[in-house]
């Protein structure tokens with residue numbers, strides 16, 4: 001096809017549009033993905049397990065569709081048109097996600113929660129399906145289309161292009177994982193203000209449109225290779241024929257052939273058979289690889305959910321749980337150059353042959369270490385989590401409304417208290433409590449599986465009151481706050497963001513959710529008021545007690561007491577950095593090396609096939625998360641992390657054995673030799689080739705005969 005060829009500093013100008021397109025597309029993909037699991041949990045109200053399962057199903061689908069994209073591009077539309085059409089599908093999917101997150105659409109009673117959840121679930125699932133089709137479909141096309149823009153003598157420029165391409169992926173991912181969590185954390189809405197998931201999905205949708213426009217603008221400058229026919233179909237037919245032919249000749253009277261693919265010789269070209277053997281050898285090596293992705297892709301699910309139970313204060317900066325994922329691209333942008341220019345050359349200088357497969361093995365071990373770190377962090381978090389009552393237990397706390405301490409007797413235990421900060425756990429459904437001197441006895445009925453607070457009145461002989469307390473950690477880092485009024489007059493409590501309403505004498509308010517940071521409550525009784533300020537962290541719950549002795553005035557700071565129902569998140573999010581470091585170092589060794597390995601070991605006409613095969617391992621890895629999490633059903637999250645780490649170590653051991661027996665090849669050289677052999681059956685040339693040594697491995701005589709050319 002005709003195109004305008006322009007060069008800048010030795011690089012085709014067209015690649016500028018491709019690189020910008022990739023940056024915007026990855027921004028769109030990772031930005032949407034960063035907030036996805038929280039959207040499932042807090043907007044669609046799914047539990048952790050369902051949110052994690054659907055998240056990984058989506059990621060798996062994104063890496064299954066590259067096969068489809070490669071087939072469409074190679075055999076029908078060509079890469080250019082495939083990218084355009086699938087980008088449109090992709091952008092529609094992103095818009096559908098943004099619309100699905102507008103709560104006002106179905107919030108008819110205007111209480112802030114969608115009234116027709118089915119609408120939001122269906123629309124978001126349709127959106128995710130279109131996104132998976134789009135992002136996966138264009139994935140093997142964009143990089144290869146970029147590579148196509150270089151001529152054969154521009155090897156160095158092509159290599160630089162791929163490095164810049166990878167940096168753009170991570171640049172887009174970095175920016176979007178900073179920005180979309182900020183957008184999500186904003187409040188927006190028409191009738192009521194809720195977390196702004198629609199904006200967090202809307203901006204990635206806009207970026208996908210920008211990616212599409214940028215790609216179209218470059219249209220006149222691209223070299224567009226015509227589709228070459230479907231190589232995948234040829235490969236499948238050739239393999240099918242070899243199997244059929246082998247089966248037909250299964251009797252002992254037929255001489256054995258060196259490789260089962262040699263049974264295709266009757267019908268297929270020797271070169272194609274040799275190329276398929278190369279691909280099959282690499283695909284065989286891929287079998288253990290999905291386990292790496294099983295761990296790697298849990299950054300966006302389990303690790304993000306882990307961060308929601310942690311303290312996100314970094315000085316005056318508050319980091320959102322989903323923003324922790326930015327640590328990955330930040331580390332990629334720093335580790336890739338360090339590895340390439342310092343670590344690998346140093347290892348080489350030490351005389352160690354750090355082959356690609358060895359690097360990948362080390363990458364797997366680093367990912368396993370990352371999960372051990374995640375398990376250790378989880379153990380620390382678990383220590384700080386409250387122990388809620390089981391379904392057969394009840395928990396009770398006491399709040400003495402009087403100013404004098406009283407002696408309380410529960411069964412035969414005595415407590416002298418003003419208020420109890422701790423919950424007492426009971427197996428019995430009823431308990432006897434005696435208070436004060438002379439003793440006032442009461443039999444209290446406890447609710448199973450519940451936490452309650454017993455409010456002991458100022459005059460002990462008055463009616464005793466029981467409150468139902470919160471039995472789960474407040475979500476999204478919010479704090480659940482309520483007030484108990486011990487005064488003889490009604491009190492109104494408010495803050496700019498919430499109104500606790502009028503609290504009757506000797507009564508209590510409902511819980512209200514309050515964000516982290518400093519909050520000033522204003523208390524009103526008739527025309528009198530006073531202010532009470534306090535600081536909140538993440539995920540706590542408090543009951544504030546207004547005593548009968550409170551004096552209204554400019555300040556009621558000293559008089560109000562706070563009972564801690566649930567402790568704030570105390571394990572700092574920075575503790576996740578080691579696990580991010582190890583998983584990213586693992587990614588650099590495994591993913592970057594694996595990409596290069598898949599390219600270098602693939603025959604010239606099957607580079608896309610192997611890329612699709614490589615991406616397929618990601619899809620399988622994400623399915624494994626679902627299977628293992630479902631089958632194992634471990635009660636403790638840390639145990640699940642340890643299980644995944646152990647599985648990866650076991651798989652890594654198998655992979656290292658397979659890698660030991662793998663011999664590196666140079667497909668171009670083998671192909672060239674085949675072509676030469678077809679033209680001239682020259683024995684000398686064969687000898688020369690047999691002596692060829694590769695820098696990262698050796699090709700020996702037996703290996704050449706393996707390809708049926710020695």
Ligand SMILES: C[C@H](N)C(=O)N[C@@H](CCCCN)C(=O)O
Pocket residue numbers: 026169170173297328329332587591618
């Ligand atoms: C952002 C991440 N570090 C990255 O570089 N991702 C690559 C490779 C993804 C492989 C499977 N999750 C990308 O192309 O997005």
